[in-house]
Amino acid sequence: MAAKKKLGKSLAPAPTKAKEKQEDDEGLFSSRSFADLGLHPTLCAHLQDKMGFQAPTRIQAQAIPVAMSGQHLLVKAATGTGKTLAYLAPIVHLLQMREPRVERTHGTFALVIVPTRELCLQVYGIAQQLVHRFHWLVPGYVMGGESRSKEKARLRKGISILIATPGRLLDHLQHTSSFVYSNLRWIVFDEADSILELGFGKAVEDILGLLGSRNDASDQNKSKSDTLQRQNLLLSATLNEKVNRLANISLKNPVLIGLDEQKKPSERSSALGKKHTSLLSDDEEEILEKRNDIVESAVDDFKLPAQLVQRYVKVSCGSRLVVLLTILKSQFERQVSQKVVVFLSTCDSVDFHHNVLSQLEWSRGLPLDTDKKQKFLNCKVFRLHGNMDQDDRKKSYLGFSLEKSAILVCTDVAARGLDIPKVKCIIQYDSPGEASEYVHRVGRTARIGEKGEALLFLQPVEIDYLRDLELHGVSLTEYPFQKVLDGFPVDGQKPLKRKPISLDMHPWILSVQRTLENYVASEATANKLARDAFCSWLRAYTAHRGELKKIFMVKKLHLGHVAKSFGLKEQPSLVGRAHQVQLKKRKKEQKHERPTKRRKHPAKK
Numbered sequence: 001m002a003a004k005k006k007l008g009k010s011l012a013p014a015p016t017k018a019k020e021k022q023e024d025d026e027g028l029f030s031s032r033s034f035a036d037l038g039l040h041p042t043l044c045a046h047l048q049d050k051m052g053f054q055a056p057t058r059i060q061a062q063a064i065p066v067a068m069s070g071q072h073l074l075v076k077a078a079t080g081t082g083k084t085l086a087y088l089a090p091i092v093h094l095l096q097m098r099e100p101r102v103e104r105t106h107g108t109f110a111l112v113i114v115p116t117r118e119l120c121l122q123v124y125g126i127a128q129q130l131v132h133r134f135h136w137l138v139p140g141y142v143m144g145g146e147s148r149s150k151e152k153a154r155l156r157k158g159i160s161i162l163i164a165t166p167g168r169l170l171d172h173l174q175h176t177s178s179f180v181y182s183n184l185r186w187i188v189f190d191e192a193d194s195i196l197e198l199g200f201g202k203a204v205e206d207i208l209g210l211l212g213s214r215n216d217a218s219d220q221n222k223s224k225s226d227t228l229q230r231q232n233l234l235l236s237a238t239l240n241e242k243v244n245r246l247a248n249i250s251l252k253n254p255v256l257i258g259l260d261e262q263k264k265p266s267e268r269s270s271a272l273g274k275k276h277t278s279l280l281s282d283d284e285e286e287i288l289e290k291r292n293d294i295v296e297s298a299v300d301d302f303k304l305p306a307q308l309v310q311r312y313v314k315v316s317c318g319s320r321l322v323v324l325l326t327i328l329k330s331q332f333e334r335q336v337s338q339k340v341v342v343f344l345s346t347c348d349s350v351d352f353h354h355n356v357l358s359q360l361e362w363s364r365g366l367p368l369d370t371d372k373k374q375k376f377l378n379c380k381v382f383r384l385h386g387n388m389d390q391d392d393r394k395k396s397y398l399g400f401s402l403e404k405s406a407i408l409v410c411t412d413v414a415a416r417g418l419d420i421p422k423v424k425c426i427i428q429y430d431s432p433g434e435a436s437e438y439v440h441r442v443g444r445t446a447r448i449g450e451k452g453e454a455l456l457f458l459q460p461v462e463i464d465y466l467r468d469l470e471l472h473g474v475s476l477t478e479y480p481f482q483k484v485l486d487g488f489p490v491d492g493q494k495p496l497k498r499k500p501i502s503l504d505m506h507p508w509i510l511s512v513q514r515t516l517e518n519y520v521a522s523e524a525t526a527n528k529l530a531r532d533a534f535c536s537w538l539r540a541y542t543a544h545r546g547e548l549k550k551i552f553m554v555k556k557l558h559l560g561h562v563a564k565s566f567g568l569k570e571q572p573s574l575v576g577r578a579h580q581v582q583l584k585k586r587k588k589e590q591k592h593e594r595p596t597k598r599r600k601h602p603a604k605k
Ligand SMILES: Nc1ncnc2c1ncn2[C@@H]1O[C@H](COP(=O)(O)OP(=O)(O)OP(=O)(O)O)[C@@H](O)[C@H]1O
Pocket: 052, 053, 054, 055, 056, 057, 060, 077, 078, 079, 080, 081, 082, 083, 084, 085, 236, 237, 416, 417, 418, 419, 443, 444, 447, 448
């Protein structure tokens, strides 16, 4: 149950106990209206009439009054429950009321820091909609991949609500002298844990330092009036121990929403690592201790949309790609209009699978190898990953968003925060690693109460991953793939007349694999992509961290079968040679490291 730990002075009337109880039982939406929360009537009318939001979600009903009261805020709420509006609506409300009226020359009042470029554009889009009736408020964005000089020009003119990715923001803070942030009132970390997971921790510390918004001794620029003015907000569907550090240095007496109140402090503390108190003065210790205690409670079960159907499919390594193609084919044949997102582990792998899914041809009816060919999958296929250039990234993201029926093949760059309408199914073809990433990937469907399905591919040797997910309260049932397979005609026979055939010997699987291998062997581009994807996939597989290394073990893989899953008839010799070279190198190094008589002599400088 989402818990409201402490509510500050709210502009809205306090809800009665009965009303609160009713809300807990109701699920996604609150029984209160936007006006009840204290938002300006013009903003309420815009939310209802133009954006189609009839009532606030529960998380919005909890967070908006607190955000308007000026207190720091830490929010943990399931994916797709409307966290963006929970922080943007109060910011717009308070800014439009400000006297004297906000002008562009006043610079930036609100800063929203997000982990990815797509999320940056998305939040900017929502901010644009919200200020529609308040033309004097100007939203804007700065992010990696965009022209710095154009951004500088926009910052010089003045941006009241600035959405930014951390690296580019730091760059402007350090080098754009015309960037005015002396009136900064809010700093929001959307997907706070991801910002840190992606390695932006140092950038974030520098940003907070430069903005004078750190609680600790290293904050040189802070004055008393700054501290009173500033309000920081941290939000995510998953909060982890890294957020603890960020909360420590950026939040002061935060109000906590959506954290598990039931757990005892002793239970919580085992979930987290050490506390980062060294930078704080003695009189701040007490506050921090309380805060740590609370932040720790964030590390418990993850919150997933209740209506999401979660399943896994157990597939031997060599048959993986054929099974993926078969499932997609079956889905699009059953329902022509739908959107599916397929998550993969690397950029090269995305490029290869995008090529296969969009280009592979086959012959309708069996045998599969006749001359009349047509596309194996009859739908548009988009791709999205971090190595694409910015224009292509934008085109893909917008293209997939606007389509009624399409597949998006992507890396985790699309896992966080993206709100793409009508995504029906999430397929995690490569496992996500950390359970928190699982939660965010599947969170791209079943948003704001809609139905959604998620399917996780696992090899038999990886099946223990299910236990890892269960530790976080995530449980999956098995997907009936055999049933899907039996639905396809084989040698003209109708499914019901046939006896069930095992997966690896199934004529359908064998035929599609043959078609795939012929395609990869005959198309030079596909062949190159397959080889590159094979190498990068293996590298990613070895990069699993901590406990996951025991589940995803490279030495348990049959590399010939891995190659098969990329449509390659053999394991690429290039990789074999590279491995040999590396192995030799490692042996040589080990030999040198062994203490020998010769090493007793001083080393050459
Ligand atoms: N009160 C509301 N009524 C109806 N729809 C809403 C409401 N608030 C937000 N939405 C819609 O719900 C969807 C999800 O919102 P949002 O992206 O803010 O979720 P989120 O909680 O931030 O998700 P994630 O954790 O994945 O980032 C969006 O399409 C948004 O327009």
